[in-house]
Amino acid sequence: SGYSPQIVSTRQMEYLIGQYQRWDDAQAFAYVQNGHAFYVLTFPAAGVTWVYDAATGAWHRRESRDMGRWRANCHAYFAGLHLVGDAVSGKLYALSDDVYDEDGETITRMRVTAPIAGEGERLFMASLQVDCETGVGTFTGQGRDPVAMLDWSDDGGKTWSNGYAAPLGRMGEYRARAIWRRLGSFRSRSFRLRVTDPVKVVIVGAFAKVTKGAS
Numbered sequence: 001s002g003y004s005p006q007i008v009s010t011r012q013m014e015y016l017i018g019q020y021q022r023w024d025d026a027q028a029f030a031y032v033q034n035g036h037a038f039y040v041l042t043f044p045a046a047g048v049t050w051v052y053d054a055a056t057g058a059w060h061r062r063e064s065r066d067m068g069r070w071r072a073n074c075h076a077y078f079a080g081l082h083l084v085g086d087a088v089s090g091k092l093y094a095l096s097d098d099v100y101d102e103d104g105e106t107i108t109r110m111r112v113t114a115p116i117a118g119e120g121e122r123l124f125m126a127s128l129q130v131d132c133e134t135g136v137g138t139f140t141g142q143g144r145d146p147v148a149m150l151d152w153s154d155d156g157g158k159t160w161s162n163g164y165a166a167p168l169g170r171m172g173e174y175r176a177r178a179i180w181r182r183l184g185s186f187r188s189r190s191f192r193l194r195v196t197d198p199v200k201v202v203i204v205g206a207f208a209k210v211t212k213g214a215s
Contacts, residue, residue, distance in 0.1 A: 008052055008054075008057070009059075010059065013050070013059055017043075017050075020043050020045070020046040021046070022045040022046065023043070025043065025044050025045050026041060026043050027042050027044070027073070028040060028041045028042070029074055030075075031075050031082055033082060033097075034097065036054070036055040036056075037053070037055060038051050038052070038054075039051065039052040039054065040062075040072065040075070042070065042073070042087075043069075044069065046068075047067070047068030047069045048061070048068060048069055049061065049062045049063065049070035049072075050062075051070075064102060064105070065102070065105045065107075065108075069087070071086050071087050071088060072084035072085070072087070072093070072095075081094045081095075082095040083095075091103075100197075100198035100199055100200065101198045106196050106198070107198070108194055108195070108196050109194065109195045109196075110192065110193065110194045111193045112157075112191070112192045112193075113190050113191045113192075113206075114190065115189065115190050116186075116189050116190070116208075116210075117187060117188040117189075118187070120187065121187070121213065122185050122187055122212070123185060123186055123187070123189075123210050123211070123212060123213065124184070124211050124212075124213050125183040125186075125189075125208055125209065126182070126183070127179060127180065127182075127183070127208065127209045128179070128180050128183060128191070128206065128209075129177060129178065129179040129180075129206065129207045129208075130150075130166075130193060130203060130206045131203070131205045131207065132148070132168070132201070132202055132203045133200065133201075133202035134167075134168050134173060134174055134175070134176040134177070135168075135169040135170070135171060135173045135174035135176060136168055136169065136171070136199045136200045136201075137168070137169060137170035137171040137173070137199060138199060139171065142198060143197040143198045143199045144170065144171075145167070145170055146167070146169070146170075146195070146197035146199045147165040147168060147195075147197065148165070148166050148168055148178050148194070148195050149163040149164065149165055149193070149195070149196075150164050150165075150166065150191060150192070150193055150194075151163045151191075151192050152183075152186075152189050152190060152192065153190050153192070154187075154188065156188070156190075157190060160192065163194070164180055166179055168197070168199065168201075185213060
């Protein structure tokens with residue numbers, strides 16, 4: 001912060017990084033896009049990439065399909081483009097908010113919630129709605145009728161339920177709602193939301209109808 005060092009890691013991040021067998025191979029680059037300053041930290045031996053967003057103060061993970069880590073290995077800003085080099089092929093790519101695949105490979109957008117609990121009491125969830133931009137379907141192909149997949153874990157992430165789909169709306173269907181109903185009961189539950197269709201994904205928030213039970 002200015003000329004003063006500031007710790008940006010969380011206890012959870014410190015624990016995770018501490019589990020890696022090697023740290024001396026770590027490499028990083030930074031870039032600014034749409035008002036967000038990203039610090040991209042990759043551990044090649046561990047096959048993991050973590051990204052810190054200075055605008056939100058939050059960390060997230062990036063992973064290219066079947067690689068574990070993100071394939072972007074380096075960065076340069078040139079001619080108005082954010083160019084990154086591929087760690088495997090040596091190809092150059094341009095980062096874009098308007099392209100929803102990675103050189104033809106599927107990008108899975110995933111968000112996992114912190115556990116929801118009711119101080120030891122059983123909770124009953126009538127519905128969960130994810131407030132997001134809808135009507136984002138493509139003209140043809142995959143993404144024409146996009147969906148969001150929801151599953152959950154009641155045992156701390158050790159096992160997960162089957163996935164259940166909700167519509168994100170075909171092109172122009174702006175009144176579509178990503179909502180799931182009759183979600184049963186639990187004492188503690190984490191939700192996981194995933195979108196694999198090549199469409200724009202903007203998540204604003206989520207709303208749930210939850211009541212406490214007697215059992």
